[in-house]
Amino acid sequence: MNFKQLLAGAVLGLGVTTAFAQKSVKQDREAIKDMCGCFEVTFKYTETFAPEIDYEKHYDYNATALEWAELIKDEKDELSIQHLLVINDSTIIKHWRQDWLYENTKRYDFNHDNEWTFVEMPKKEVKGQWTQNVYQVDDSPRYSGSATWFHADGKHVWDDVASSPLPRREYSKRSDYNVMMRGNQVAITEDGWVHEQDNEKVIREDGKEDVLLVQEKGYNIYKKVPDAKCKAAKEWWAASKEFWAKVRTKWDEVYGRDKDLSLEKKVEGQALFMKLFPMDVTTSQDKIDEVIEAYVKKG
Secondary structure, X not given: OOHHHHHHXXXXXXXXXXXXXXXXXXXXXXXXXXXXXXXXXXXXXEXXXXXXXXXXXXXXXXXXXXXXXXXXXXEOOEEEEEEXXXXXXXXXXXXXXXXXXXXXXXXXXXXXXXXXXXXXXXXXXXXXXXXXXXXOOOOOEEEEEEEOEEEEXXXXXXXXXXXXXXXXXXXXXXXXXXXXXXXXXXXXXXXXXXXXXXXXXXXXXXXXXXEEEEEEEEEEEEEEEOHHHHHHHHHHHHHHHHHHHHHHHHHHXXXXXXXXXXXXXXXXXXXXXXXXXXXXOOOOHHHHHHHHHOOEEEO
């Protein structure tokens, strides 16, 4: 085989690889967008294994909800989905947010006690991967992980392990552990999607190895229903989105400092969401910036 034939083969191979990568990214984006819409959600959690025989397992957790997930950013390498809870068809509560970033190199890993460590990953390590950043109801950080979407045999799955604060269902009820290692699997289904979890509730102290308290299995099952059931949420977001865009703008500035981050749990006896939620939608950017900055202890 002469040089021209070798070169032609290399170019052809590069073309096939590029086309495959483009197809994969398109499938990734479609899978992420499939998490948008109106869903009836079932939350199920059960503690499974504890290394200490005298550990008393907590009761299983089961709950249901109606949730609207709106695509608020749709760019080539970044997608953002805002979740809203619908209570009694008319009361809306701003819920969590998830951002998806393609081949992203910067993220924040939860450490413990309202502290997050800034992590910069090598480009080769995140090639083909999507980072999922999950945020609290006030758009402060929650957890983050980076992994590859897999599409095969009709399945669309993303799987990662991330360190996170206690879940909301236990945050105010328990103090026997301070970190949850979340085994997160996102799987797109025919009628929605499933967030399957293999979690470890651990005790973390600086300079020591994590101590496992108990393992937990979880299923958050999102079943798609007609968008009309979430009409109130769509209308609420249309009226509120400019305010929350200002909130995200401030947080983007904080995250963009690329430093370890430590946040106050309360200021003047109130958590951040307690100050943001009652604010008028016309509140100025300066005022929002001032309120959020008061909670940034380090960063």
